[in-house]
Amino acid sequence: MSSENILICTNCGETAKSERRRYRYLESGISNLYLQGTEVAECLRCGESHVIIPRIAKLHRAIALALANSPARLTGEQLRFLRKHLSMSGEQLGRYLHTDKTKISKWESGDDPIGPSTDRLIRLLVAALDGELRPGVTAIAEHLPQIRDESGKVWELQVDVATLQSTFVSVSRAA
Ligand SMILES: [Zn+2]
Structure with missing residues (x-):
């Protein structure tokens, strides 16, 4: 299915x-996030490419909801996306999680792993x-026991x- 403009x-x-x-969608800050059916125009003269993303607030909310229902432990970049979605500073989020902005920053950069309980609390906070x-929020709470914490699996999020x-x-990553 293709429509051209x-x-x-x-x-x-x-x-x-x-x-x-x-x-x-690297602009989201999330590496493994793909938008299906995105309108992209490439200029034949100068090569500039234009990506048209309508309803960005709704799209970001859909991404936040998907992340809250993620089958795997939240990654640092997913946490950063969620914090920004809530328009919170590291310091503000730290107050909810009884930690400080340095810790939040370490989680987001991947320097420290996000603990399993923190992961779950963050999802509920978002909702x-x-x-x-x-x-x-109820569906997200009911999903919590199904989160798989094993590492090694790489997940890709696709949003239409x-x-x-x-x-x-x-997705399997080449060894
Ligand atoms: Zn051009």
Whole structure:
């Protein structure tokens, strides 16, 4: 399924044709996050590529909800995404988790692993503090016993930009 639109390149003014494709959403700060059906236009004259992401607030909420239901332990970059989604500083989040911003920063950078209890508390905080995710808090709580804490498995999060449906896919990393 492909729909095409004509866009004007903001760099050179040439027209650029867009197409929908899978887009690695590195701007989110999460390495293994892909947006399905993202409109991307590449300018044929200057090579500038334009990524069109509509309804970004809704998309970020869908990503936050997906992360709260992640099958695996939260990673540092996922924690950073969630903290930013809640518009909290490291210091503010530290107050909820009875720790300080240095510890939060170590979790986010991957210097320290996020403990299993902290991981679960963060998910509940996200659901409790984002008013629109609050109706999902029971489902998130019920998911907590199913989180698998083993390391070694790499998960990829895929979010469809049109439907905002999300899927975690286990990907094997070459040894
Ligand atoms: Zn151009």
